[in-house]
Amino acid sequence: MSFAQQNITSGANPGTDPIKVMVVDDAVVIRGLLTRWLDTDPGLKVVGSHRNGKLAVDDIEKSNPDVVVLDIEMPEMDGMTALPLMLAKKRDLVVIMASTLTRRNAEISLKALSLGASDYVPKPESTSEVTTSVDFRRELIEKVKALGARARRMRGPVRTMRAETNAGRTASQAPVGRLATTATPLRGAAVPAAAKPAFKLRPYSAIRPRILAIGSSTGGPQALQQVMKDVGTAMHDIPVVITQHMPPTFTAILAEHVGKAALRPSKEGADGDVLQPGHIYVAPGGKHMILEKDGGAVKIRLTDDAPVNFCKPAVDPLFDSVAKIYGSATLGLILTGMGHDGANGVKTIAAGGGSIVTQDEASSVVWGMPGAAANTGMCSDVLPLSEIGPKVVRVLKGNAR
Incomplete structure (x- = not known):
């Protein structure tokens, strides 16, 4: 098991609320599948599920998600149009773009990173491949949990990964050099x-x-x-x-x-x-x-x-x-x-x-x-x-x- 899996897939820390997630995808099957995957993890809770960007933007303030999984190609309002509107409503929102592996979508995903998206997850080409892809499911959940947890930490007092360890060291245990x-x-x-x-x-x-x-x-x-x-x-x-x-x-x-x-x-x-x-x-x-x-x-x-x-x-x-x-x-x-x-x-x-x-x-x-x-x-x-x-x-x- 990787370092990422050991620290991300173990669920929420005791006594903490689950990370709140919104799923935005025009495909009802994909939207339902992602929602079930995320809700199954005890460290996550889906608070919104929408078929286009406009509905998602309108719901940001009410649902108040920590993380949005955002499709690129959708009717009425696509992901790239919705992205800056979401971030304007919630500055510290984590947005993960979800796109299939085409050159056009790869270009859009990288552009989205420059506009404030936190990361992306490449979706398999077909619904059947999405359904059966263990790697896609693992990557999605890992990134939602890692990025959502970091966003929450940044809202409170700044802490560092090693603070607890260093605070507990005696003088004789301090690193040398x-x-x-x-x-x-x-x-x-x-x-x-x-x-x-x-x-x-x-x-x-x-x-x-x-x-x-x-x-x-x-x-x-x-x-x-x-x-x-x-x-x-x-x-x-x-x-x-x-x-x-x-x-x-x-x-x-x-x-x-x-x-x-x-x-x-x-x-x-x-x-x-x-x-x-x-x-x-x-x-x-x-x-x-x-x-x-x-x-x-x-x-x-x-x-x-x-x-x-x-x-x-x-x-x-x-x-x-x-x-x-x-x-x-x-x-x-x-x-x-x-x-x-x-x-x-x-x-x-x-x-x-x-x-x-x-x-x-x-x-x-x-x-x-x-x-x-x-x-x-x-x-x-x-x-x-x-x-x-x-x-x-x-x-x-x-x-x-």
Whole structure:
């Protein structure tokens, strides 16, 4: 069982109210099916079910959901029209877009993220496939619970994942080494000193990086675009390899978006591609992407091996292969995402002498992957998203301070 499943599918915490969910889909069969799935989980409660965006918008204030699962294509008012109207009525509303795996819907889903949607879930093409898809059901429930729980936490006093653990440590149990206390609260709230996380950090490698490897999941598309925009031309002489948990079609579009943000050539990695400096390569959905040395060149290999950490593509295989080739000249990033994929790869990079920067909790949509990475004690920094790109630029220039 994955980190995400252990922490998300176990139901609501004792004494807490279920997360309130609204389902919006014009297909009565799909709408009913999703409602039954969500209502079956003790940590969730469906408070509204509507056939179009207009009905949903009109009901937001009355039903007051924490999370809305929103279809894209609907009569009278589609999901993209409804999205900003919903967010205007409830600023902290979590909206998860649900769309089939077409290029058009993938484009719309990624655009929705830039307009305030929290995430998306790809729907199988047909009703029968939706009915029988265990993966779709699991992903839907995991994301509703993870994102809904985070939204609730953000409404109250700012807390961090490690606050309880750190508060309970004695002086002799405190982590050894340089400590990170870099959490940035949302919406300007102050973080009490006792609630700040403390992590053991490693020094950056003295070797200038020759590759940048990035892993991300939930919230990753937005985070990747910001980091790539901030790093920009500073990556002109090194390749960048990215594993983002995404299905096929979505990863091709993501590659286009991050390339535009960075003003660098960007594509899905293809088997046999030779890494070129200044180019960005995104692991294609449904395949693991790893690197192999071929004489003086480094090539991409795509594998159809079993999922790793329930993910395909997965971060760990990419990071392991990067560390094997580049060693102490590796710079890795772990950005927002559910689960713990990448944590083992972080250890591998550190063992090879490379450096890792991970995103902090306050700026993460979900602090599963970066939290797991931070808690390995193998990272060189735990930073807010806004500080990661500038830090990468300094490290690429040989100045990690």
